[in-house]
Amino acid sequence: MRQDVPHERHGTAEPDDEGGELxxxxxxxxxxxxxxxxxxxxxxxxxxxxxxxxxxxxAKETEGRQ
Amino acid sequence: MTPTFxxxxxxxxxxxxxxxxxxxxxxxxxxDLVQDTxxxxxxxxxxxxxxxxIRAWLFTILRNTYYSLYRKRGREVQDSDGIYAERLASHGAxxxxxxxxxxxxxxxxxxxxxxxxxxxxxxxxxxxxxxxxICGVAIGTIKSRVNRARVKLAEILQISSVDxxxxxxxxxxxxxxxxxDGSS
Numbered sequence: 001m002r003q004d005v006p007h008e009r010h011g012t013a014e015p016d017d018e019g020g021e022l023x024x025x026x027x028x029x030x031x032x033x034x035x036x037x038x039x040x041x042x043x044x045x046x047x048x049x050x051x052x053x054x055x056x057x058x059a060k061e062t063e064g065r066q
Numbered sequence: 067m068t069p070t071f072x073x074x075x076x077x078x079x080x081x082x083x084x085x086x087x088x089x090x091x092x093x094x095x096x097x098d099l100v101q102d103t104x105x106x107x108x109x110x111x112x113x114x115x116x117x118x119x120i121r122a123w124l125f126t127i128l129r130n131t132y133y134s135l136y137r138k139r140g141r142e143v144q145d146s147d148g149i150y151a152e153r154l155a156s157h158g159a160x161x162x163x164x165x166x167x168x169x170x171x172x173x174x175x176x177x178x179x180x181x182x183x184x185x186x187x188x189x190x191x192x193x194x195x196x197x198x199x200i201c202g203v204a205i206g207t208i209k210s211r212v213n214r215a216r217v218k219l220a221e222i223l224q225i226s227s228v229d230x231x232x233x234x235x236x237x238x239x240x241x242x243x244x245x246x247d248g249s250s
Contacts, residue, residue, distance in 0.1 A: 022220055035189050041084035042083075044080075050104070054076065
C-alpha cells in the first residue's frame with residue numbers, strides 16, 4: 001500500500017509553522033479514526049455518580065427556594 | 067435554574083466525558099472532572115450567555131479545572147490501560163478493540179496542546195473560533211496545532227514513513243479498518 005505523502009519539511013520550527021501537509025486520504029483516515037475514538041467515549045454509559053450529583057444539585061436548589 | 071439550562075447540561079454530559087477522557091487520558095479522572103465541571107456550571111449558570119454554545123462554555127470550565135487541579139494528578143495516576151480499555155470494551159466492541167487501543171495510545175503521545183484542539187475541532191464539533199476562545203489563542207494557532215497533531219499522529223501510526231522504512235501494514239490496516247474506506 002503506497003501513500004503519496006510528502007516528506008516532512010525540516011528546519012523551520014516556528015510555533016505557527018504549518019508543518020508538512022498530509023495527503024487528503026491520510027487526513028480523512030485520521031479524522032475518521034479520531035471521531036470513532038470520540039464517539040466510543042460519547043456512547044459510554046453515564047455513571048450513576050454523575051446522575052446522582054445532578055439530582056443533588058437540583059434538590060439543593062429546590063430546598064433553597066423554599 | 068431554568069429547566070432548559072438543566073436539560074442542556076444533561077445533554078452535554080457524554081461530550082464532556084469524552085473530551086475529559088481524551089484530554090486527561092483517564093476515564094476515572096474524566097468522571098471527577100465532569101462532576102467538578104457540573105458543580106461549577108450549576109453555580110455559575112447566570113454567567114452563561116444565551117445564544118452561545120453551551121458545549122464551548124462547559125469545555126472552557128472543564129479545561130480550566132483540568133489545568134489548575136488535575137493535570138498533576140493525572141500524571142501521577144496515569145490510567146492503566148486496563149481500566150480505560152476495560153470500561154470501553156464493555157459497551158462498544160463492535161470493531162477491532164486493538165485498533166482502538168493503538169489509536170488511543172497514539173493520541174496520548176501528542177503534546178497536550180495539540181491533543182486538546184484536535185479533539186475539539188476534529189471530533190467534538192466545535193469551530194476553530196470556539197477552540198481559539200477556549201484556549202485563549204489566535205485561530206491561526208489552533209489551525210497549526212491541529213495540522214501538527216495530524217502529522218504527528220500519522221507519524222506515530224507510521225503511515226507517513228512508508229517510503230523510508232517500508233510499509234507497516236499492520237498500522238495502515240489498523241487505521242483503515244472498519245471505515246468502509248472501499249480499498250478495492
